Amino acid sequence: MTIFRVFNRFFLLPTAGITFGFITFAKAWPDDSTALTLKDSALQTAKHNSRYEPLSPIIQRQDILDKISKLPLYEKLKKNPHLDHTVQSENIPTGHRPYHVGQGQLFGPKKLEIDPVIFRDEINKSLVVFYHLGSDLSNENNKIHKGILSLLLDEGLCYCGFPCLPNKRGVTAQLTLDFKKDIPSDTTVVLRAKVNQLKGRKCIINGTLEAIPRKNLFQYICGMEPKHGDIYVTAKCILVEPKWFKYFSWLPMF
Template structure:
């Protein structure tokens, strides 16, 4: 009897508990949902069309859109519909006077680069009308990781270190662009550098003065060894 109790405690119960946990987790995981598009009615209710038009008219946007090595998507395209309310950029920070557009992503896996356009609404500012740096940190962490994921063996990873240097404040109600590129990739580790910059409001002055750099960041992204256990199972 003592042996049976030991087997039950050490082997049967833990195995049963793990199996039930995994089974419940898989059943509860939401199905993939389609993302918003610029032509959807739902997208129009939550996005500022004037900002979208401004971005689409930028020479940088046109150039990258015409470059065959870049793929244009929206942030929501990569997030299952059931998960969007729990995603910072698609949930509590997305909407009127917050993140007022679904961030537009231009990504080149071939070059290891991404360019992301955001519009930061009035409610994301502090008492001085400047965007909270915590929000900018979230955007940088999220985008730099997204840039580095394709270089990892399982295409998934976690932030090991994020260094950010804030150079200038961003006025609330501003359209900005995030640029990031992979500078080093080896095995389960990669390093990504990125910046947050202004978008040109005047083509003439932008040629002379260039964009304003708001922040510079470097992210060290790693893939934990245990991720390989789930490499053949679409769990996350």
Template sequence: MFKSLVRKTTPLIAFGVGLAAFPKEWRKGQFSDRKLLVINDSVLDQIKSTDTFKTLLANPDLKHYNSSNKFPDQHHHNYVNTGLLFGPDMMEIDPIVFIDEKKGELTSFYHLGDKLISQDGQIHNGIVSTILDEGLCSAGFPLLPSKKGVTARLSIDFKNQAPPRSTVVLHAKVKDAKGRKVVIEGYLETLPLNKDEKPLLIAESKCVLVEPKWFKYFSWLQV
């Protein structure tokens, strides 16, 4: 009985200790105002000039933000898109996100530099996997009871490899939401920058997002 109690309480205690050690700004959700993180202004201008972007921007039902605004400054170095892989010839713009939180529909834009390639000279599939995981989960979070969860399963069907220096767009949509479980499907493709160009499908994905039972005790936490 004692061992069972230890197994059940240790994760909760460890989480509480870790939370207490977090910066005050994280615990209170008081993120500082900051400018958009951009290294390649020309890419940002190209994205904003596309019909896809203009249509999303004109939709009043969509919330519009940049990925870095979801994390406090002190944790940026641990975040992939605007930290670990952000820089010249890597992730050169702060990913742009449009989301309908009620429907669980999300569209986000990225730019992949040529330092993110694998041995074959194309964008590494690990980068694509990370984008899909984070993007699909972001679409599903608002439909969970506490708006927080973890990836229980992620499946990816790679269709083509993304070329270096490509601008890509992620489309994600919640297919089923029941209680503490949300199923999201999505795909990643290149973004055509002119009307004569066709998108290249890079990968399709399905994610099962779940909210652990003990998350409800930390519903006040802004993450």
């Protein structure tokens, strides 16, 4: 009887209480109605009923968006019927955006100046993302902080790998970066990522941050389009899904 009381007092009741509280009060995202976001005041989009409204072009660099839309790489990706074309904010509920680094603290004039444009290839497990890095993300030498680049690569490579995991969620076990060249401020860059290895709850993603592809003299004369720009950073991410993540699929957590 004594053993049962000890088990009940120190294990069963605390476990039941924590579990009940977690299930009762856990919420997937902050409440949209109380969140202060970049969409407040006059910065409203045309859609008001969707929980996943894209950011308004009003608060982005429209000139950069126009330049990207005219790039041969962008046009090629957009014409590919097998690619899913989105922007980052469409994948994040509005109430959560102020707490998301890339959509809150680092988004805005002279920072991440556009809503990152994403092309995902689910068949080949790869993606391409366009970013524009403003001057406030640079160091004293007017080059983009390596910490910012690390964040973008970690986020981009994980986003590429998540759909391959059993429960579509995971954590970065290891991120290896090789910085090749500094990136000047006020620069548009391309992130490329591809899942190269997949085994159960673990996948390995390789990626790069590149300059916008530019024609050299030979390509210009021959009318050829370059496939890649100069590489600024190469990256390798080992993404794993902890065993207990499967229980999150029972709750509307993410």
